[in-house]
Amino acid sequence: MPDEVARAHVASLTGVATFGRRRPRHRIALVLIAAAITAILLGGAAVTASASALPGEILYPVKRAVERIELVIHSDPASRAQLHIEFAQRRLAELSALQALRRAGQKVDVGAAMSSYQAEVKAAEDALADDASSAGYQALAATLDAQLQRHLAVLAALRVGAIPGPAQVAITNAIQHVDEAHSALTRTPPAKKPKAPPTGRPSTPGASPSRSQPHR
Secondary structure, three states, X not given: OOHHHHHHXXXXXXXXXXXXXXXXXXXXXXXXXXXXXXXXXXXHHHHHHHHHOOOOOOOHHHHHHXXXXXXXXXXXXXXXXXXXXXXXXXXXXXXXXXXXXXHOOOOOOHHHHHHHHHHHXXXXXXXXXXXXXXXXXXXXXXXHHHHHHHHHHHHHHHHHHOOOOHHHHHHHHHHHHHHHHHHXXXXXXXXXXXXXXXXXXXXXXXXXXXXXXXXX
């Protein structure tokens, strides 16, 4: 399939997934239909190959569309938090590859890739916050925090090897963002106040419920 035609198919398919967000009831159906059409038009091998695609490459939108499908299928907060941190790891691997291309003289958009990484970290935080009342919150928070600590080591290495300029600034901002996420994950979530059951009794001591007086 020519590149121009493939790009048009990919754009239309990813557009279907975006349109689905405006209609919650049909979102899952539309995304799954888009996935099926993607597999038919591009072929299963192309979808598999998209896993290693980098930003700017023809199969990269397919890679991101597959990630959105995973998020639709796994709707519980804990699973979404784990998926988002996994996607953040992928964005970090993409950043490492883009940095290597940049050092080789190719023109790449490191800033946009870094923004995508930070967005995944933030999405993981938000999903984890939705799971704060569950029994497994602390264990999940510890797991995500350990992964973020590994991210910090990678980001620090990327900053050392980055060409001075916007790329270094973007990496520094990402490091600060991950530090903030670490602080948030290590805090104990506030306990939710239990709702007081209705008693039907008056709040003023000694007061009695008013009763209608019979007509004489």
